[in-house]
Amino acid sequence: MPPRRVARARPWADARAALVSNARMRSRTPRPVPGAAATRKGTAQPALHPRNRHQGRYDLGRLVRVHPPLAAWLVQTPAGRSVDFANPSAVRELNRALLKADYGITYWDLPPDYLCPPIPGRADYIHGLADLLGEDGEPPRGPSVRVLDVGVGANTIYPLLGHAEYGWRFVGSDIDARALRAARSTVQANGLQAVIELRLQGRREQLFKGVIQPSERFAATLCNPPFHASAAEAAQGSLRKLHNLGGRGTAARGRPQLNFGGRANELWCKGGEAGFLRRMVAESTEFAARVGWFTSLVARAEHLRPLREELARAGALEVREVAMAQGSKRSRFVAWSFLPAARRKALLQAQD
Numbered sequence: 637m638p639p640r641r642v643a644r645a646r647p648w649a650d651a652r653a654a655l656v657s658n659a660r661m662r663s664r665t666p667r668p669v670p671g672a673a674a675t676r677k678g679t680a681q682p683a684l685h686p687r688n689r690h691q692g693r694y695d696l697g698r699l700v701r702v703h704p705p706l707a708a709w710l711v712q713t714p715a716g717r718s719v720d721f722a723n724p725s726a727v728r729e730l731n732r733a734l735l736k737a738d739y740g741i742t743y744w745d746l747p748p749d750y751l752c753p754p755i756p757g758r759a760d761y762i763h764g765l766a767d768l769l770g771e772d773g774e775p776p777r778g779p780s781v782r783v784l785d786v787g788v789g790a791n792t793i794y795p796l797l798g799h800a801e802y803g804w805r806f807v808g809s810d811i812d813a814r815a816l817r818a819a820r821s822t823v824q825a826n827g828l829q830a831v832i833e834l835r836l837q838g839r840r841e842q843l844f845k846g847v848i849q850p851s852e853r854f855a856a857t858l859c860n861p862p863f864h865a866s867a868a869e870a871a872q873g874s875l876r877k878l879h880n881l882g883g884r885g886t887a888a889r890g891r892p893q894l895n896f897g898g899r900a901n902e903l904w905c906k907g908g909e910a911g912f913l914r915r916m917v918a919e920s921t922e923f924a925a926r927v928g929w930f931t932s933l934v935a936r937a938e939h940l941r942p943l944r945e946e947l948a949r950a951g952a953l954e955v956r957e958v959a960m961a962q963g964s965k966r967s968r969f970v971a972w973s974f975l976p977a978a979r980r981k982a983l984l985q986a987q988d
Contacts, residue, residue: 690756703733737799743825790818924974
């Protein structure tokens with residue numbers, strides 16, 4: 637697998653500049669990933685971030701030694717022993733094993749039906765964000781770096797990974813009180829109350845308002861938005877994923893049982909991903925001086941151009957698209973800032 641390529645956009649000062657194609661973006665190539673492999677055609681497989689702990693195949697023997705319950709969820713495949721990724725319980729035990737073995741998280745649990753995230757991809761977002769905050773230098777570390785996770789969910793995965801890897805402090809917000817209760821149990825069981833704070837967003841239509849307090853500053857925000865526009869669309873996505881996994885895994889009454897789960901507010905919202913991103917851009921302008929970088933995953937490539945146009949109209953000084961990949965899956969997050977680099981750097985020193 638080759639190194640992950642990071643495309644960095646030039647600052648866009650007006651709507652015309654927002655239409656500049658990806659060809660004008662500068663590219664930055666990190667150092668190669670050890671053991672990177674090429675395909676039979678000689679083209680390289682997409683790679684995880686070089687600092688991602690989950691390169692290559694999982695060491696299942698090591699994970700079972702650290703977390704013995706995982707052994708009950710392993711299956712034999714033509715390629716050897718593997719996890720039954722079509723089974724939600726198997727994915728949950730794999731996550732527990734990874735969090736315990738690689739990040740020192742001794743307790744992690746979710747209520748039924750909540751999103752159970754694939755950890756390697758989530759870790760890539762954290763490492764990409766660290767590069768962004770480093771402004772082409774070393775990633776910043778320590779509790780002076782404060783990050784807001786919009787839609788932290790019951791899994792609390794970004795704060796757990798971000799603190800374990802870089803020592804950052806987090807505020808996690810969510811509209812779901814039940815999800816926050818589960819997240820709080822994980823935070824407290826691991827003794828992380830001083831570095832992970834959880835807040836209820838009382839108004840479904842708001843993202844930053846009601847969460848960011850008047851005196852607060854953040855180095856960055858991150859978000860994994862719901863990308864379906866309706867419950868029916870989300871169900872179709874579940875069926876497609878099950879089909880790709882070989883058709884295994886069905887719930888009672890014939891409804892699809894998605895291996896990674898997800899409640900309604902985690903999977904869909906009015907306007908889908910595109911509408912969510914428009915709201916985020918609009919609201920970010922009200923906190924332009926108090927956040928260094930606003931960021932969000934963007935699942936659908938067709939949403940990138942409209943997003944760039946929205947950001948140009950909003951007056952973003954700098955916009956970057958950071959590519960990510962795991963196996964055949966391509967993803968990216970988009971970051972924007974209303975501040976020059978010097979002021980962003982100042983926000984790396986937290987002000988409580």
